[in-house]
Amino acid sequence: MSISNLQVDKATGAEGSASSVKSQNRQKSRISLAMVSPSVLVLLVWMIVPLAMTIYFSLIRYNLLYPGDEPFVGLENYYYFLTDEGFAAGAFNTLYLVLSVLAISVIFGVLIAVLVDNDFWGRGIVRVLLISPFFIMPTVTALVWKNLLLHPVSGVFAAVWRFFGAQPVDWFAEYPMGAIIMIVSWQWVPFAVLLLMTAMQSLDQEQKDAARLDGAGPLAIFWHITLPHLMRPIAVVVMIETIFLLSVFAEIFTTTGGGPGYATTNLAFLIYTQALLQFDVGMASAGGLVAVIIANIAAFILIRIIGKNLTDKQ
């Protein structure tokens, strides 16, 4: 029970006896418990049952192609998964993708938010255009980029390259990871813009004016006033984007299929290929658990840094 609640209880229960306050409180906490429990319970089941099954599968040899032959093999699956050349590539690509897109969306998000904070003609339309990609389905995004924009023969990029007399680039062959990062960034920069440009509106204008009168240049104002003001929304952007970026799947599934080789295979896609293409449930489960552990480390670090920021407000 928080302090403010206790105070309210004291105020309303002042006329009654102490015991009635107590029973009232007990009833209240019972009702509140009943209301939280459904959500907590379903999430608990959602977390524990598949996780327990994954742990079990990861310890047996379990291939759907050879039913009935499921001996306990201990940590063999982990050994094979972790020493597979795909794992090193997948882990590296996951990290590379998450960090690149995070950096791009924070940097461009801040710059664009500051830019559209100025008053100019048609600013409302500009904002709507800027945030639109966030609402587009990942599969659509991937296909439009792959076929209409990045296609080496008839894509728009190729036309622009040719216009400037350059040789069109076959993006998915020459820079596969770069292409994926570009596509995913296109989806997530708008999310950063959406949050940050709204945050810009609550920036104290007087503080900025005062700084300007004191002779601070635009860069100094940006660095000492605007950026600190944006720190919390940036933290939120980083946290939410990390959640979604750790499991980017559709963009890879519909464009490169993880290739060429392992060039664009992240952990999510690697486990997918093991489970549903090679039917090796045991190894896929071991991989799934490794992914869960990695995600939990990331989550732990993030919540340590940002979670406090989110709940300790008002």
Next chain:
Amino acid sequence: MLTLKQARQLRTVLLGTLGWLVALIIFFPIFWMILTSFKTEIEAFSSPPQLFFMPTLENYIEINSRSSYLTYAWNSVVVSFGSTFIGMLLAVPAAYSMAFFETKRTKSTLLWMLSTKMLPPVGVLVPIYLLFKDFGLLDTRTGLIIIYTLINLPIMVWMIYTYFKEIPKDILEAARLDGATPIQEIVRVLLPISKGGLASTVLLALILSWNEAFWSLNLTASTAAPLTALVASYSSPEGLFWAKLSAVSTLACAPILIFGWLSQKQLVRGLSFGAVK
């Protein structure tokens, strides 16, 4: 003074131009997709790409004449609205309890809920797939509704919690003194006050379920496949029908895009967990 004013005007014009330029570049892929949907297949594949052409509706007509499109679209509608509805039924009471009867466990519960979102779906794909197979949920809308409810629930609870937190407790105390039960409190007092915030939660849940592509691609085949799966099927090698792909994509994205435009302000507040107002 005049030069200062002129300098300011010049600055406005320059920044405005830059703003428009950035916006147009970012929006260009969507614009191009919509444009391509009105081309013939030959025009869509032409090199260099054509900006001016005779618009045609043939792609849309053909897509609608294939009854399968409507099946996919209907699946998307049922699955996203179904999961959002159930999610709200679970999330509103939970958020109410957390916001107004806060205990020392509330914050850790909230963070724990969010941490279930950190679980990469692929980590539990295999068991979910096998469970679905055993319970006959593979390729069913019910199955997808269950999954989407669960993956969106943490964010829904968080968002509603944020909105409820902003409501002064006195209002509820007043209702309680008038003898309102908790259910009455929620229905008669809380929901009307926070309908803007709840609406945006609903919208976000709809957007996320509508666009979700991992589970829908892996757990459905044909009968329950939503629009994400239909669009993905155009990535197959024989699917070099870019004008039709663009038309399908435009149809698949238009409702959500318009939803998003209309609700952007509310969305921001909820999405940032109150960090941005």
